[in-house]
Amino acid sequence: MYNFSKKLKLTAVVLMVLGAIGIGAGFMSAPKTVEDVEAILAHDNAHGGGHEDAHAVTTHDTHKAEASHDAHANEHTAHLEHVLTQLQNKPWAALYVACFFFMMIALGVLAFYAVNRAAQAGWSPLLFRVMEGITAYLPFGLLAILIILGISTVGHGNHLFAWMHADLDPTSPTYDSIIDGKKGWLNPGWFMIRAVIFAVLWSGYQFLSTRLSRKQDTASDNSNFKKNFQLSAMFLVVFLYSESIMSWDWIMSFDPHWFSTLFGWYVFSSMFVSAVTVIALVTIYLKSKGYLEKVNNSHIHDLAKFMFGLSIFWTYLWFSQFMLIWFADIPEEVTYFVTRIEDYNLPFFGMVVLNFVFPLLVLMNSDFKRVNWFVVIAGILILAGHYMDIYVMVMPATVGDQWSIGLSEIASVLFFLGLFIYIVFTALTKAPLEPKRNPFIHESEHFHY
Amino acid sequence: MSSHKVVYAMYDDDDVLLDAVKAVKDANYHIEEVFTPFPVHGLDKAMGLAPTRLAITSFLYGIVGLCVATVMMNFMMIKDWAQNIGGKPSFTYIENSPAFIPITFELTVFFAAHLMVLTFYMRSRIWPFKKAENPDVRTTDDMFLMELPVTDDVEALQALLKETGAVEINLTEKK
Numbered sequence: 273m274y275n276f277s278k279k280l281k282l283t284a285v286v287l288m289v290l291g292a293i294g295i296g297a298g299f300m301s302a303p304k305t306v307e308d309v310e311a312i313l314a315h316d317n318a319h320g321g322g323h324e325d326a327h328a329v330t331t332h333d334t335h336k337a338e339a340s341h342d343a344h345a346n347e348h349t350a351h352l353e354h355v356l357t358q359l360q361n362k363p364w365a366a367l368y369v370a371c372f373f374f375m376m377i378a379l380g381v382l383a384f385y386a387v388n389r390a391a392q393a394g395w396s397p398l399l400f401r402v403m404e405g406i407t408a409y410l411p412f413g414l415l416a417i418l419i420i421l422g423i424s425t426v427g428h429g430n431h432l433f434a435w436m437h438a439d440l441d442p443t444s445p446t447y448d449s450i451i452d453g454k455k456g457w458l459n460p461g462w463f464m465i466r467a468v469i470f471a472v473l474w475s476g477y478q479f480l481s482t483r484l485s486r487k488q489d490t491a492s493d494n495s496n497f498k499k500n501f502q503l504s505a506m507f508l509v510v511f512l513y514s515e516s517i518m519s520w521d522w523i524m525s526f527d528p529h530w531f532s533t534l535f536g537w538y539v540f541s542s543m544f545v546s547a548v549t550v551i552a553l554v555t556i557y558l559k560s561k562g563y564l565e566k567v568n569n570s571h572i573h574d575l576a577k578f579m580f581g582l583s584i585f586w587t588y589l590w591f592s593q594f595m596l597i598w599f600a601d602i603p604e605e606v607t608y609f610v611t612r613i614e615d616y617n618l619p620f621f622g623m624v625v626l627n628f629v630f631p632l633l634v635l636m637n638s639d640f641k642r643v644n645w646f647v648v649i650a651g652i653l654i655l656a657g658h659y660m661d662i663y664v665m666v667m668p669a670t671v672g673d674q675w676s677i678g679l680s681e682i683a684s685v686l687f688f689l690g691l692f693i694y695i696v697f698t699a700l701t702k703a704p705l706e707p708k709r710n711p712f713i714h715e716s717e718h719f720h721y
Numbered sequence: 722m723s724s725h726k727v728v729y730a731m732y733d734d735d736d737v738l739l740d741a742v743k744a745v746k747d748a749n750y751h752i753e754e755v756f757t758p759f760p761v762h763g764l765d766k767a768m769g770l771a772p773t774r775l776a777i778t779s780f781l782y783g784i785v786g787l788c789v790a791t792v793m794m795n796f797m798m799i800k801d802w803a804q805n806i807g808g809k810p811s812f813t814y815i816e817n818s819p820a821f822i823p824i825t826f827e828l829t830v831f832f833a834a835h836l837m838v839l840t841f842y843m844r845s846r847i848w849p850f851k852k853a854e855n856p857d858v859r860t861t862d863d864m865f866l867m868e869l870p871v872t873d874d875v876e877a878l879q880a881l882l883k884e885t886g887a888v889e890i891n892l893t894e895k896k
Contacts, residue, residue, distance in 0.1 A: 595819045599807045638776075720763060 274563055274700045280693065287690025294683020298363035301679070306349070309356045357431045358671045363680040364430045365670040368420055370684035372522065373546075373662050374692045375413030376539075380547025381406040382478055383511055383540075389481070389504035394715035395574060398567050401705045402555050404482045406547075408699030409692050411478065414471040416688075421467055421522070425460035432670050435528040436460065450529050458525060466521060470514045477507040489708040497711060515540055523662075526669035530608045532597075538589045539665075545582035545627075546658045548575055549651040554696070556644050563705050569642040570721040576641035579654060583631035586658075590624065612664055615673040619660045626657030659685070726871040727753065729856055730882040731864050731889035735761045738865040741885035742767045745867070748881055753868040756860035775844075779837045786832025790825040856893075 303309050385403040388396045423429035424436070431437060435458045438451040451458065481500055488496040516536025524535050532538070552575040558564050597605045612620045634650040635641055667675050707713060732738040739761060745752060752768055765773075795814050798804045798821075806817045814821070842848065860866045867887075872878055875892065882890050 591819075591822065595822070598819050601807055601809065 273703075274558070274697075274705050276697045276701050277561070280697060284690045284694040284697070287686045288694065289690075291683045291685070291687025291690055294679050295363065295367060295687055298366065298678075298680030298683060302363055303356060303359050306352045306356055309352050309359060312359070313352075313355065354672075355674060358674040361431055361670045362674065364420070364424070364432055365666055366680035366684045368417075368432065369659070369663050369666050369681070370688045371413070371416050371420060372666075373659050373685075374409065374688040375417050376543045376662070377546050377550050377692070378407050378410040378413050379474060379515075380543035380545075381551060382410055382474065383508070383515075383544065384547050384551070385481070386477070386504040386507045386511065389500055390508055392501060392712065394712045395571065395719040397707055397710040397712045397716040398564070398719075399551060399555060399571060399575075400485060400707050400710070401700070401703060402558065402564075403551060404485060404703070405696050405700035406550060406554060407478045407482070409695045411471075411475040412691065412695055413688075414475060416691075417522070418464075418467055418471055422464060425463050433525060433528075434669060435525060438528070454528065458528060463521060463525075466517065470518050473510055473514060477503065477510075481507075485707065486703050488710060489704065491709055494709075494711055497709075515543075523665050526666055527608060529604060532593050532608075534589060534593055538586075538593055541582065541586040541589050542658050542661050545579060545586055546655055548578040548582060549654045551575060552579065552647055553651045556648060558700075558705065560644075566706065566717050568719070570719050571716075572644065572647060573638070573641045573721055574719075576635055576647045576650070579647070579650065580631055580635040580641070583627055583635075583654065586661075587624070587628040590627075608668075611668045611672075616664050616668060616675065619664050623657045623660040623664065626653050627661065630654075630657075725895055727893060727895045728869045728871060728875070728878060728882070729889075729891040729893060730867045730869070730885075730887040731857070731859070731891075732867070732886060733864060733888050734886075735759075735865060737886040738867070739764060739767055741867065741882070741887065744885045745869070745881065750869055750872065750878065750881075753870055755868070756855050756857070756866040758861055758863060758865070761865075775837060775841060778840050779833045782836040782840075783829045783833035785836075786829040787825060789832065790821075790828035793828075794821050794824060856895075 303312060381403050385400070385407060387393075388400070388403075424432045428436070435451050435454070438448040439446040440452045440455060441447060442449075442452070456462075481503055484496045484500040484503070488494075488500070519536045519539035520531075523539060524531065552572065555564065555567060555575065556572065559567060594609060597609060630653045631650055634646060634653075640646045663681075710716075730741070732741060735757065738755070738757070742752065742755065742764065746767065746769060755764060755768060757764070791814075798806075798817070799812060799814050803812045804817075806820050809817070811817055855861065855866070856868065857864065857866055867882075869878065869882075871892065879890050879892075
């Protein structure tokens, strides 16, 4: 049985406390009025920040409509109000990115776990308890994201979702016919109902599968194993549909005028590679503490191979999405990449280096995939890169060019990292780290590549 | 070619074969060759074969494919007859590069895969219509065969092979 060390528990609690303080401070320091914004912009300009081009950069189309008013004074006030909304969104968006990122890791691990169960993989049963431990975070992560989504939509607590505040009156000059056409799908009630359905389905599978896995330890036959196989196969079908819809709702709807048909896959690839990376990191950590004696370097090698392959898969989807839109050059589609390349140049291209170039070079060699510290370094870079990926998906539509990696962003990551560590390692203490009666456990012990 | 005597030990299970190879190696016998109906995982390591260098050649072939793709598309699409790609009036390779990436990728994979297969054929000395070299046709169906050169003490070798689970042991003259 795994023993959650006091040191790690303390680290997790400290991270959560520091994160919570930082998140609170981030909300407190957000500007309250237009005058605050004017002061901030003046301060930036004095430092040579140069926000003259801010008028040209429009993330919300409503702003474009406002900005087209004749009177310059009106335009200035509209701009200030727009920046005020963006700066008030910033702590919310930072919280949302971190919350989604850690939820996504747990969800990706659940999908990877289900794939291994459904495929009756022989190499991985020794890692099942690690995966089950990580997925224990999923219900908590989903609850956190449901709360934020609830505040943002039915609660009218912030301006994260532009479609919540679109003008749907056909007689109005700022009438948004595109969002009006989508209101059957994008309305707060139905949006939240879908979110709750997904959360219940995913958490339900997580609960049932983990329970069957633990019952198999003391069972006298393989019926729990078989049930788990059937359940996992069914879950995968449900998951692939629901994950795609989730990615439209929870990420793509930040840019409600824009759409991409492979967006579900794109988010999935990011989720899957981060998930396998976290499985590898937790496994290496547990091994370094003397647990999981039977996990050998071939298991680490295979996890690293998944990290390598899935990084290339992510790049493939990232590029596919970009190339089609670049090639067609249709105005309503290219806005997505124009804002990202103009305002988010460094994170947008920097993440390609982190998510593609580094894993490609570091994990190409078969021998390096067996060296723990190589895998750890590659893993940390991959996780940083995929945090940036989610960041660049969410931020342009919510804070526009007012982005920065500041107090709110770092504190949000620290808070959810602390929560993640606390819940995952608590869950790991609940069952023996080595499944006993799994029919493939022998094959997994002898796994050798 | 000089003829010499060899022992053919037949096995009917890949796990038994793998353990037998390890046991024979431990007893310091030289294994000439093993014939199997399908690839057996870990057999190369158990036999003590040197790691393959095919991966290095594949990497080099990939680089060749990448260069061929770049040179070819630069000539066709930019130099010889400048193409207007997607309505964008940009006539340099780098400005149009997103459109060239899929072809670059495909040709890299194409060169790496095909040339690697050809290299493998040449290295294994096999070509179309070549007469099969396996000593027993059953190794293409359900039997595994271990070929060992005959040493001074044939009886001891045969006894060891029997002990490792060989279902059939033949002493023959190899042509």
